[in-house]
Amino acid sequence: MCTIMTRDDVKLYVKDHGTGRPVVLIHGWPLTADTFDDLSLSITEAGMRAVSYDRRGFGRSEQPYDGYDYNTLADDLAVVMTELDLRNATLIGFSMGGGEVARYLSRHGSERVQQVVLISSVVPYMLKTETNPHGVDHEIFEGMAAGIKEDRPHFWSGFFKDFYGVSLLNRPVSDEVLHWSSHMAMQANLKATLDCATAFATTDFRPDLKSFTVPTLIIHGTADMTVPIDTTAREAHKGIPGSRLVEYAGSAHGLLATDKVQIASDVLAFLRNGATRDLVDIQHQNA
Numbered sequence: 001m002c003t004i005m006t007r008d009d010v011k012l013y014v015k016d017h018g019t020g021r022p023v024v025l026i027h028g029w030p031l032t033a034d035t036f037d038d039l040s041l042s043i044t045e046a047g048m049r050a051v052s053y054d055r056r057g058f059g060r061s062e063q064p065y066d067g068y069d070y071n072t073l074a075d076d077l078a079v080v081m082t083e084l085d086l087r088n089a090t091l092i093g094f095s096m097g098g099g100e101v102a103r104y105l106s107r108h109g110s111e112r113v114q115q116v117v118l119i120s121s122v123v124p125y126m127l128k129t130e131t132n133p134h135g136v137d138h139e140i141f142e143g144m145a146a147g148i149k150e151d152r153p154h155f156w157s158g159f160f161k162d163f164y165g166v167s168l169l170n171r172p173v174s175d176e177v178l179h180w181s182s183h184m185a186m187q188a189n190l191k192a193t194l195d196c197a198t199a200f201a202t203t204d205f206r207p208d209l210k211s212f213t214v215p216t217l218i219i220h221g222t223a224d225m226t227v228p229i230d231t232t233a234r235e236a237h238k239g240i241p242g243s244r245l246v247e248y249a250g251s252a253h254g255l256l257a258t259d260k261v262q263i264a265s266d267v268l269a270f271l272r273n274g275a276t277r278d279l280v281d282i283q284h285q286n287a
Contacts, residue, residue, distance in 0.1 A: 004083045006056065006076050008067060013060035014053040014080065018044030021114075022086040023271065025052040026077065028095030028120070029200060030156075030185040030193050032059030035094070035256050042264040048271065053080055055097075057192025059184065068195035070203050074103035081112050090115040090271060094256060095227060096200045098123045103203075105211035115274055116216040117267060120253050122227055123236045124205040132204075134231045141201040145194055152190070156182040162225045165252025172251075172258040181254075209239035216243040217270045219263065221251030222283075244274075247283040259284075 003011045015033055023043050025036040033052035040050035054061040056076060057068060067073075077100050081089065089112055093101035098121025105113065128135030147155040160166075160181045164173045185193070218240075220233035229247070237245040246266055251259055262284055 004053070004080055006079050008064070008072075010056050010064050010067065010076075011062045012053045012056060012076060012080065014051065014084075015040070016049070016051050016084065018047075018049040020048045021271075022049045022051055022084070022089040024077070024080065024086060024089050024091050025050065026091070026093045026097030026100045027052065027055065027058075028097055029196050030058065030188050031181065032184050032187065034059070034184065036092075038260045039092075039256060039264055039267060042268060043271070046268055046271070051080070051084060051086065055192075055196070057196070058188040060187075063189035063192060065191060066195070068192055068199055070099050070103045070199055071107065073100050073199075074107050077101075077104045078108045081108075087112050088114045090117065092117040092119065092267070093121055093123075094119045095253065096122055096196060099200055099203060099205060102205040102208040102211070105213075106208040110211070110214050113214055115214055115270065116212060117219070117270060118216065118233070118236060119219045119263065120221065120224060120227055120233075120255055121218070121236065122200045122203075122205075122232060124209055124232070124239055125203075125235070126200060126227065126231065127202050127204075128231075132231065134228075134235075136201070136228065136231065138201075141197065144197060148190075148193060148197075152193075153182065153186065156185045160185075160254075163252065164254040164258055165221075165223060165225075173254070177257055206239065209236065212240040212243070215270075215274050216240050217266070217274060218243055218245045219248065219255065219266060220245070221248045221253060221255055221259075223250050224253045226253035244270075249283055 043050040
């Protein structure tokens with residue numbers, strides 16, 4: 001464990017485990033780097049180095065009042081890359097973290113990057129507009145913000161059921177995972193939580209797609225209610241030449257928990273064999 005100081009003097013809490021080729025994991029909203037622990041362990045056991053960190057405003061990182069736009073967040077990632085001197089790295093962005101990967105590539109280039117993995121990612125554009133007709137209505141995001149402001153603990157109790165696809169007939173994660181997720185969410189600064197929600201809801205990453213010049217793996221659940229696959233993963237796949245799309249049939253958003261064995265298998269296979277752009281799309285059936 002270590003801390004890294006950003007360009008505007010914000011301390012980021014960093015986990016740095018293992019040796020070998022670096023794999024940098026950027027977590028989703030409103031969680032922390034701990035959500036990558038299972039995948040990080042698989043990566044280190046495979047002889048590689050897993051680096052993850054709590055986004056500013058979340059978990060054990062410092063919580064400044066501002067700096068939650070994607071340019072600043074991508075610059076934070078760039079500092080992690082340079083301070084640890086990471087080269088030939090694979091960047092893995094989950095959910096909101098996919099936006100940091102996209103903006104990092106467009107602002108800082110791919111000199112240090114060998115591969116990219118987007119898991120349940122918000123890229124390329126979440127918001128419904130005239131040019132993005134399959135996006136999510138702005139009223140949905142406004143309702144989320146209102147619910148967070150009114151009663152944040154209560155909001156998370158419902159949010160994470162959708163996040164993991166929990167229903168009366170389907171319980172892909174335990175009650176303990178739901179409680180753990182809510183606890184992580186409550187560690188975040190309220191302002192950071194709201195500002196980051198605005199950032200991932202309204203940032204248009206379509207111009208950033210041309211910066212994906214390395215082999216890219218996209219993984220997404222077809223039943224994702226949090227980040228719908230039609231407006232994100234399938235559009236990102238169309239816009240990133242040579243990318244590979246892996247769809248998890250029937251799976252919701254929180255794949256790092258609900259499908260962690262398959263995620264580890266697919267990611268490790270890509271880390272070992274995905275150095276070329278000759279990738280084939282597949283779909284996993286959810287058992």
